[in-house]
Amino acid sequence: MSALLFEAVVAGVLLGGVYGLVALGLNIIYGVLDIINFAHGAMMMMGMYLTFWLFRAWGIDPYLSIFIAGPVLFVFGAVVYRFLLDPMRGTALQNQFLVTLGLSLFLTNAAQAMFSPDFRVLQTSYAQEVVQIGPAFIPLTRIFTFLAALAATAVLLFIFQRTRLGRSIRAVAQQQDGAALCGIDVRHVYTLAFAIGSACVGVAGAAVTPFFYVSPTVGDVFNIASFVVVVLGGLGSMSGSLLGGLLLGVAVAIGAAILPGSFKEVLMFAIFLAVLLFKPTGLLGSKA
């Protein structure tokens, strides 16, 4: 394997961890609420701007901002669920899709109005440092970000598999009336699930700003990526999110290394369509 390709694979795996976390958030929301949150990327953009401005105003390190952006998006998600989505429950499902789509447009346009459409870059003092892995030179920030995404994913999987809270969320996802009959407050769990899914993009947003530009439409990139990952890993499959994220990261990185120009997005869509055509339940998913 050429050094270039190796570097692409490593970079892909590292960014794939972030895709995995973003997709995990989408999957949690879908798995519990049956809502595809089209505002997922726009909410990630919020996390990115928050991190950017915290750095600009007070010099707060972006990796430290994970602990701010995560909780802020958690609360934002809870409020969005309670006031915009919960009132729609019981009406046609497309109403909830439309609400998230509308929210996405609103957030993007609000960001454009407040911050201008300019691309911004957050420059930390360690932005240029690299680490040698085999023949490849990998930016330190990529590694930090990967570790942060991995840690957040691990914490979430632990919560879901091992805690009472996680068990109650899984119960609602599988059988909502059954859960209510066990004494679980279903509405509360819905709110939590949306909040946790939103916190994922808060964390991811903060974690990518050391090397990813910030702009009002930056969420689109991650929206598309997370839809592809969710389809790759299987809708509703939590472990599939991480695997799908890593796979997409690698595929896109290799594609970018060997294909001309901006074929990245084209490649994402090609993977998306290929999976839908040949393995519509995803790589780990068993049933649709």
Add this chain to the structure above:
Amino acid sequence: MSSLLAVEDLQAGYGNLSVLHGISFELNAGEVGAMVGANGAGKSTTLRCLSGLLRPRAGTIIFAGEDISNLPAHRIVELGLVQVPEGRLLFPAMSVRENLMLGAFLPEPRKRMSQSMDAVLSYFPALREKLDLPAGSLSGGQQQMVAVGRALMSRPKLLVLDEPSLGIAPLLVREIFENIEKLAAGGLAILLIEQNIGNALSLSQRAWVIENGAIVMQGSGRELLDDPRIQAAYLGIQ
């Protein structure tokens, strides 16, 4: 003594369809009550109102002295009215153990989780070796045992069972009914719905026949069993 459950003029339905047209009945602590009636009569609809899965359109439901007519389902469980629903509504991908643990989700039942688990496994010993299997992989009868077990884990004051024998092998039906009798003998109040009414009526102090969303006959289980109209309509005795 005031009754454990008092339902007064209960009305309910779905969309434009009105199903219950004023149902009233009472059950005391420690009693077994059975509600029988044909398909679509409104039995499950009545139970869904009791457990808070369906909001009544009119009427009141008083349980243990509290008006629960408009409480959400999880609050009603907290008060001790616990339902084993039609179709069981287990968590199919979770292990039997997790299903049972979820029955003890609320703080009070959780304190006594391990005792409850032992009790459930002594009622249904067959579940002991299935604890780590996904609930969805069990037979219908065993799933029904899990469903009853899960409800018992919540430490009910009133156990409500919606057709526990539906679609289950006769041997297991017997086992489930034996356990219902044991629970009743232990002083637990039970409200039971059955189409297979012989079993249900013979162990009930109170029974109601429901037709088209209204109670058309009531009495003790024995009285209804001996009633020629019931025998003709439900037991196939001429």
